[in-house]
Amino acid sequence: MGNINEIIELLRSKGLKVTPQRVAILQLLMNGGHFTMDQVLNELRKIEPNISISTVYNTLNTLVRLGILRSFEADGKTWYEMRKDPHINVICEDTGQIMDVDIDVSAIEREVSKLGIEIKDLNVIIRGNCRGTS
Amino acid sequence: MGNINEIIELLRSKGLKVTPQRVAILQLLMNGGHFTMDQVLNELRKIEPNISISTVYNTLNTLVRLGILRSFEADGKTWYEMRKDPHINVICEDTGQIMDVDIDVSAIEREVSKLGIEIKDLNVIIRGNCRGTS
């Protein structure tokens, strides 16, 4: 997790320059979880104290465009996560946290494709109360 | 569709005052479709030329809070629609339009409930290309 050589390889393969900022951002996100720009910025400042808002946005948006990250909007902010198998994002109204729930959504994809719609991205966002789950 | 007496009844039943602005907003949304605040404002100004941004926001947010409308976020904006059976919102990247696709999502609801999560709202948002569909 967060393997540096893997990250360098990934950036190079996409034609991106390998900068400390980009490596740090990818290391953070590769450990899993969901982050807003603000959360990324705060974490990154521990490692790269001078990293700027625009660099974080630039990087996140670039990585989304290249398909490395996914983004979705909730609570008035954009959230970023590593792109992986389609899943469900559950937003807990008590804790404000977002968690992944791995449920098969291929039935929905199949139905929608049948209608002639080419799916670029699928987001299942559930707002709820996760008390009872840890 | 947009039955005025029905709307008046609805507002009264929620303890809201029946104002021309609220009636007009509900009439618009009861005909179906998805609207941003801006779209609502533009439509409403045809009927109530002096209606203000804050009134539109106030009304939309109040109606969401009372469960009459649903809202979700996409493309940096909040979208509003009448609350009805769970369905899928497909955002067409070409036309920018949002359309409903009625697909059963109860399987997902069941799975998530099993995990002890109390669902307050379920959103399935698909970004795609609707060429081929009309």
Add this chain to the structure above:
DNA sequence: ATATGTGCAAAGGGTTTGCAGATAT
């Protein structure tokens, strides 16, 4: 050497807020 990336500050777009005057009950 040079194309690309970074940091800063300013601008942009959507949404909320505070408040005085207006309106529904």
Add this chain to the structure above:
DNA sequence: ATATCTGCAAACCCTTTGCACATAT
């Protein structure tokens, strides 16, 4: 009569943009 609602303007996020300097290749 009065609690609620409306409209206006200002304030508040979050995100993007322009540009000079710095850095990776």
